[in-house]
Amino acid sequence: MLTLSPWPRRLLRSAVAALVLLLLVVAATGIWLRQSLPILDGVLDTGALSNPVTVERDSQGIPFIQAEHRTDSAFALGFLHAQERFFQMDLLRRNSAGELAELVGEAALPHDREIRVHQFRERAERNVAAMPDDQQQILMQYAAGVNFGLAELGAAPWEYALLQAQPREWAPADSLLTIFSMYMTLQSNTGNFELRDNALAQLLPEDLYHFFVPKGGIWDAPLIGDARGPLPLPQTHIASLVEDGEPMAYEPMESEDMIFGSNNWVVGGALTEHGAAIVADDMHLAITVPNIWYRAGWNVPGTDFEMRGATLPGGPIIVAGSNGKVAWGFTNTTADWGDLIPLEISQNGEKYRTPEGWRAFDVVDEPLAVKGGVTEVLKVRKTIWGPVVGEDYTGNPLAYRWVAHDVQGANMNLLLMEVVETTREAMDLAPELGIPHQNFVLGDSLGNIGWTVAGPIPRRVGLEGNRSVSWADGTAYWDGYLTLAEQPHIYNPPSHRIWTANSRTMDGEYLRVMGDGGYALGARQQQIRDNLFAKESFTEQDLLDIQLDDRAVFLERWQQHLAALLKDNGGYADVLEQVENWGARASADSVGYRIVRNFxxxxxxxxxAPVLTYMKRYDEGFKFGRVNRQVEYPAWEMLSGEPAHLLNPEYESWHDLKIAALDLVLEEMAEGGLPLSEQTWGVQNSAKIQHPLARAVSAVNWFTAMPADPLPGDSHMPRFQSATNGASERLVVAPGHEELGIFHMATGQSAHPLSPFFGNGHRDWVEGKASSFTEKSAAYTLTLQ
Known part of the structure; x- marks a missing residue:
């Protein structure tokens, strides 16, 4: 008989004890997590509703709310948001209020200091007070629903236990703070693009500035106007930017089109079988757990309208979707909605010059609460134009005039979209929509289509907006906002097609009033346009196919150039084979795509590098790539034309520089430890979709992170995708034919890892499988009394 010595027995007992302990910890964690699960079925007495409200959820957790009063459906949506997404809502309001350190500690103080100068909480309260009574009532009932939903959880959302904190109740102004958070995502709260573009224009020789910072080119695909012509070469030698003995500054650049933006387009009824317009929209944002959007639908009481689409937890509105008669989607305009103002300062620094003479700064104390620390008092300097947000490269203070600061900048007027019947009627609302300025693309059940800018557009006087100028003498100022008649717009174009993708959409007067806030290169937008003109009729699946288009059209000429380079150089046979067989698309299994893209x-x-080196001499934090999204044009001229006077002086020839660039790519790939044949694009572009707390507590990834799927797609193509950013939703819908529509959303409806809706729908998003725009049959029914 086999017997164990005392030592192995002790090891066995220890192992069993450890296993039992682990199981107990897992069980306890499960019990703890289950306490904060949302309520899905049954009847709840709220004490807050005029009539009962029914909430039916399908198997993916997509709710449809039936109510007899709009305030009651707002209450129900607030309840759902709180039960499924309260921690996310809390982060959104704290993000724009500059109150994160109160929740997470001192690490968030730099963020709070930067954001608090905008005093968004105070502005949110002001804006709510300025709203019509019916919108105030909807916000108040939404907040009441949030607080009821939070109170009905068996325990606070699990994130608060990890942070050893308690959630704070929701207030109507908090819903406006979620809009301000979107401003911070889609626009710069410091005028960063203008700041750096001005520095380049002021410091670089003029011809080098116009070469390295062009305003468009052959990849442009505007709705009005044409692509711009070839880029003339400068005369100035690039070596003149670098001083003798000065070390060259090299910084690896993420793709310059990795900006938070989106794609959308619409085809008119003349191009569809059912005669209704079809709208496609995929909003590109950071992909986290949970998704930024929450899918929902509701009836509009007293009408035959039914709302469906993406809501932003924190507000009682559909952001993008359909009301049954009109469908709409958004992309960031990337135009210019704020102006930096260099201040003329008195000798003692306490006053600044205005058209009425010298004036003292208004200084306001803003207390910054810090979890586990001492409250810090931030002194905010304010001018008649806006707060002081920073300094230029000379140290001169800058005030910021920003649409987000005005009453018109944030409101609940998207509620008006619930009962519009036509594209034209919806377009007329555009100047009144208090949201970060968007390309507003619409289509209706009659087949009409349109584009305009959603959001108020400032009327600039005495300035173009792209250059920071003093407003002290009164010749430069904003004279209110454009009227509806002045708003840029396109309605029922002859082509029956409209498209946008964060690039320049306009020319002439419309471009002048919109300005340039750092337009994306037009390649993505051009590929969408060309796809739309490749067919004469469309179904919903056809538009999804365009959303999933990962062909590397933009990189074809780079691939051809690299292949020719490799053929002339020995020792790269295996690399040449991959480059020649790259597949011409950003496929997850392509090695050649990864090489070409990174080359x-x-x-x-x-x-x-000489330009970056020169700029860092004046501003150590200068980043050339992030300010210049049109860098493709000078890059291609240097690659293909090899102008001797623009060669980085650290290289003897353009050939040497190109080989050095390739060797850097191969070195980076070798660090992965896999043979070249396995170093695919999917290895580099694997999903990293995590909960925000996972950065601080890695164990959170064990039960919340999505799989590290190898992802197709990249920045300069319709299927925009990186490890952490991409299509936060994909929507394709024809108003009146919602049952044919498609909706993809990463990570699922619920933030709770034990929810039956956690991760539901994520595989469809990853794989691009068509999934329904409308909710399916009810799997859960909840009645709020």
Whole structure:
């Protein structure tokens, strides 16, 4: 008989004890987590509703709310948001209020200091007070629903236990703070693009500035106007930017089109079988657990309208979707909605010059609460134009005039979209919509289509907006906002097609009033346009196919150039094989795509290093790539034309620089430890979709992170995708034919890892499988009394 010595027995007992302990910890964690699960079925007495409200959820957790009063459906949506997404809502309001340190501690103080100068909480309260009574009532009932939903949880959302904190009740002004958070995502709260573009224009020789910072080119695909012509070469030698003995500054650049933006387009009824317009919209944002959007639908009491689409937890509105007669979607305009104002300061620094003479700064104390620390008092300096947000490279203070600061900048007027019947009627609302300025693309059940800018557009006087100028003498100022008649717009174009993708959409007067806030390169937008003109009729699946288009059209000329380079150089046979067989798309299994894509970026790093070195002499934190999203044009001229006077002086020839760029790519790939044949694009572009707390507590990933799927797609194509950013939703819908529509959303409806809705729908998003826009049959029914 086999017997165990005392030592193995002790090891066995220890192992069993450890296993039992682990199981107990897992069980206890499960019990703890289950306490904060949302209520899905049954009847709840709220004490707050005029009539009962029914909430039916399907198997993916998509609710449809039936109510007899709009305030009651707002209450129900607030209840759902709180039960499924309260921690996310809390982060959104704290993010824009500059109150994160109160929840997470001192690490968030730099963020709070930067944001608190905008005093968004005070502005949110002001804006709510300025709203019509019916909108105030909807916000108040939404907040009441949030607080009821939070109170009905068996325990606070699990994130608060990890942070050892208690959630704070929701207030109507908090819903406006979620809009201000979107401003911070989609626009700069410091005028960053203008700041850096001005520095380049002031410091670089003029011809080098116009070469390295062009305003468009052959990839443009505007709705009005044409692509711009070839880029003339400068005369100034690039070596003149670098001083003798000065070390060259090299910084690897992420793709310059990795901006938070989106795609959307619409085809008119003349191009569809059912005669209704079809709208496609995929809003590109950071992909986290949970998703930023929450899918929902509701009836509009007293009408035959039914709302469906994406809501932003924190507000009682559909952001993008359909009301049954009109469908709409958004992309960031990337135009210019704020102006930096260099201040003329008195000798003692306490006053600044205005058209009425010298004036003292208004100084306001803003207390910054810190979890586990001492409250810090931030002194906010304010001017008649806006707060002081920073300094230029000379140290001169800058005030910021920003649409987000005005009453018109944030409101609940998207509620008006619930009962519009036509595209034209919806477009007329655009100047009244208090949201970060969007390309507003619409279609209706009659087949009409349109585009305009959603959001108020400032009327600039005495300035173009792209250059920071003093407003002290009164010749430069904003004269209110454009009227509806002045608003840029396109209605029922002859082509029956409209498209946008964060690039320049306009020319002429419309471009002048919109300005340039750092337009994306037009390649993504051009590929969408060309796809739309490749067919004469469309179904919903056809538009989804365009959303999933990962063909590397933009990189074809780079691939051809690199292949020719490799053919002339021995020792790269295996690399040449991958490049020649790259597949011409950003496929997860393509090695060649990864090489071509990264070769372009490393070439840009090396070729533009003298410009970066020069700018860092004046501003150590200067980032050339992030301010210049049109860098493709000078990069291609240098790659293909090899102008001797623009060669980085650290290289003897353009050939040497190109080989150095390729070697950098291969070195980076070798660090992965896999043979070249396995170093695919999917290895680099694997999903990293995590909960915000996972950065601080890695164990959170064990039960919340999505799978690390190898993802197709990239920045300069319709299927925009990186490891952490991409299509936060994909929507395709024809108003009146919602049953044919498609909706993808990463990570699922619920933030709770034990919810039956956690991760539901994520596979469809990853794989691009058509999934329903409308909710399916009810799997859960909850009645709020």
């Amino acid at each position: 372009r970026l490393r070439f840009i790093d090396l070729a533009t």
